[in-house]
Amino acid sequence: MKSAMTKIVAAISYIFLIFIPSVVLGDLRTDILRNAAKEFIYNTVPFETRTDVKKVKLGEKLFNDKNLSLNGDIACASCHIDKFGSADGLPNSIGVGGKGVGVERIKSGGVIVPRNSLPLWGRAEEDFKVFFWDGKVEKREDTLISQFGRQSPSTNPLIVAIHLPFVELREMIIDTDVVNTTLKSETVESASKIYYTLLERINNNQNYRSAFIDAYNIKPSELEFIHIADSNAQFIQDKFRIRASKFENFVTRKSNLSSSEIQGGLIFFGKGKCVSCHNGKHYSDFEFHAIPFPQIGFGKNGFGVDYGRFNVTHDPKDLYKFRTPPLTNVENTAPYGHSGSAQTLKEAIIYHIDPLRLLKTQQMSAIERNEYYRKLLASNNILLKTSFLDDNEIHQLVQFLKTLSFD
Template sequence: MVYPKKNTSDINFNIFMCFLLVITIVLILIKNHNKLPYESINYMIKPSEYSILFDEPIQPIPLKVELNKDKVKLGKRLFHDPQLSQDNTISCASCHNLNTGGTDQMVRSIGINNRMGLINAPTVFNSGFNFKQHWDGSVETLEEQIDRPIHAEHEMGSNWQEIFSKLKQSPEYVSLFNQLYKDGINSDNIKDAIATFERSLYTPNSRFDQFLRGHKNALSSSEQEGYRLFKAYGCVSCHQGVNVGSNMFQAFGLFGDYFKDRGKLTKADLGRFNVTGNERDRYVFKVPSLRNVALTSPYFHDGSAETLEEAVTIMGKYELGRRLSPNDIGLIVKFLKTLTGEYQGKPL
């Protein structure tokens, strides 16, 4: 039998493509390793906690995060303390209420002197998994994030020296800081404590996470169909990973001009452009997490969508270039409602 000769150029090309693929994967792994949020934190992810569906673009939230309990306790107290604001009326919890999905469920938050905020407050739950903070991704860490609301005139309108003066009048605060930090009360330590508390605000064990871990009955057939549509339409292109988002930037209005249709452009609408000044970043935002999304209305950076149905419709039109049917929208919303997790062992 005579076998056809193999084309050497084809073989070399295939070898080259395989080599290129390996190099690309290695570079991605290196990049992601360098970008791991808070590498010093033990997220306690055991092999048994990963999705048994290895090809799924979404992975369950780890069931346990190891943190310094005393710092969490101090951070919780600071998070709820209005003394961090200029007039002692606004705390972090004012805009990020743990009883309402980690938000205030307002289009824009109200700060000191009844001043209206510039943008919709994102949820604080699972913020420790975000690759950057703020809608415009202007800061890398939770520690850095704290500076903006502290100083913003339309939020807390304070400054660190004023906050130090208030906290040092409390013997209990002085004692707590001295026990945890060699240099006592200062901005770095305040931010460290609050950020540690915020990292404790993870919400595992949603019904969808249970489904990913192999409990097929955790979702109804219609909820599973909603997830299938979520992937089929391409929603998962931006909303994936442990946090179902918050790991990349994307333009708002890939198909059609959302802002022209909505009207009345604001500075906040410029998104990441306000950070970089690059024209390509105009209307670009950090993709929000969809964890607990059923509890965090209104939606988008401008709070313009009051319901999940409205939000899915808008996303279909402007991000996917598709007009989704009411039936498909309803199924996707059913899936999204399965992303509501637990906090400290209790359903949100």
Template sequence: MVNFVWKTSVIFLILISLSGCNEDFWLNYQLSKEIAKHNFTGDPAEGRTLPHISEPLPQLGKALFFSKALGGDKDTACVSCHYPTLGGADGLALPIGVGAEEPDVLGPGRRHSSSSEHYDGGPTVPRNSPTVFNMGLWDRSIFHDGRIESLFPVPGQNGAIGGIATPDVSLGMADPDAGINLTVAQTRFPVTSKEEMRGFEFESDGTNADVRNHLANRLQGASGFEHELDENRWLDEFRDVFNQPDTDAESLITYGNIALALGEYERSMVFTNTPWKQYVQGDMAALSKNAKKGALLFFNEPQQGGAGCVNCHSGDNFTDEDFHVIAMPQIGRGKEDSTMDQGRWYVTGADNDRYAFRTPSLLNVTKTSPWGHAGAYSSLKQVILHHANPQQAITQFNYSELDQDIQASMLLTNTRPALKQLQTLRSEGQSKLPRISLSDKEVLLLIAFVESLTDPCVEDRECLSPWIATGNGPDGLTLHAINKNGDPL
């Protein structure tokens, strides 16, 4: 019986394709083979235990995420660089954290104040701010260079099993304070970065632990720290959420609990309800014909006329969570007292890791312009053409795409070593980046497919409103984001 059904469907398909009358049918057939081959479910959140934003812990996390009390000088919050209506990022090539002209201005027009430390007219933070959406879907590593890393990655676990390496411990060691998963572990670090949140005066000689303890003391209103906040209702909040009405502030408002709440807020931001998911789950009309053609290009190998994108952007989250050298343009201040950024090499010290960066997820990627680890590209067309021919894209780089304040005079000098590294890896057969050429039409098809990986919720402020803090919060320091014209974001 199965055999019979199969045979008739094959004959039917041949008839359909010979008649040439139903291209869409043919595209669906081709794609169904890819979907089966890659075991796509369409939904990377499936099977994971992720919190809902209405729960108490994510609600507390939201209040903390929006509070400038976690910035050393009380002028930055997590949300300064990760705002829901800006795709969970900041809409900038490179962020400005502490010392902004107007701390509540987010997105284009956020500027570093000329009276602030290390002012040079350009942005202060060396890497592009990634989205905080879908953080619960990462199983191996966090950050462009993966410096927060699961030592025992298990699919679906967000690093919850077997220890987490962080910059607080030596290479390959488990950080005993990392917390329950990768997302929680990450929230311990932005507050310790001078450019991002800490500022240059706050605990200026302190360790990371000193910074976190000071912030916890501030929220506790501990003895000697009572005057740091004009208003302070954090103890009531923590007691309610942890359901410990009699516990004292010192035991309850620890940085560990702050990290937990921040992480659970981020893990509640699950935006995976994409047209692509609907398509994989059976709605053949959820994708346009162009998006389907783009999908085939994305999945097919170059030998079959495809672009081989799936070699790295694999799985339902469209990332292999691995590190690759693709030589995206290097702009900005750079890392570690140089204007360069050597990416994964800082973590492992392995030569092959120089200039390698983690493959980003492509879910909701249309909302997180500009792109690349230094935010050099502000069009998807340029990003895709770069993958096809990095050398050419760098040589023909269009500087007018960049904000005029950005430090870009070293672009060529600083990107050349990465191009050279790519060449070396290719000659050793160690690069997964195929050499391809793409027509303008093919680039448009790929873009149409990438657009189908965006959840409409992230384009809709109303839909995002459960994740946006309102009111003044427990300390009166809630950041109410505005754009450069003063309008609410």
């Protein structure tokens, strides 16, 4: 009898020894992940969305209206498409002359814009202060820095950012001879001429005109381009507001994650060091870092070169640096990197930790390799921080990144 009891106790102890630690460990991992999320991500007060329905509707119309480009053949919605998570699904955007979406757009013979189209999630939130890959519009404390200098049309960085594509050659303006001789001067004055032309189109459209007067409660003579930009901002604020992701629901204990997603999360916040730069509610520190993504396309500086942030600051320390991209809905916004050279999230991760693995150096020209060495050198700070991850861990990290999406 005593022997039987001993055996039962031994059997129970055995079961505890084998199974209980995995249960306890599961809880431990969950707790660590939730605490890390609270420390690194959800450490700010949620932003309240306040939009005006009339302005939002007006902004939506304008967002889709090609008449708001000087040549009348491209709208904001041409490169910010729902299907691609509000980006365009292409490595480099296709600006004026492009037709259709996705691959069709490349084949249509439109003009290439040498950067990857950015999604619009959370752009209207107060803590979103740095816009575009090279941060050419940014708000640091109370100072707004942009190409407009002291003649900034607004203190709201989103509204200033909205002003830029309309006057960006290739993006929304085709560089005809007339444009080259009359408007290509890189001055606020020539930009103002374009805004005035677009404003006139709105003024000449009775429906738009009435809608603006009604929505903004202004006299007809008071209608300005800033109202157009503001209504666009209202639409972006409403449509692309950040909602609770699967991960946020996990953090607030409304749902669970799979063990693979939890493991990926622990890598994100732990040895992957991803959260060093991808932190805060937008998963971006809004700082500039060099990641050795290869260059696809002509590049902002030509001949397959894109100096990134350097183009804004002219500080050699900023060579090859780009703003940390936010990760909201990241699974839907492929391809990745400033020139879209990573087709998948897995590739994007590998370029952060083991870039040579994907690089076909034998197929690169000597100049391409030389350029890549410089990029690698500029990336040393990131490459020294990140850890080795095996393929299973990379897969888990991808699984985690997919939890940053919402419906």
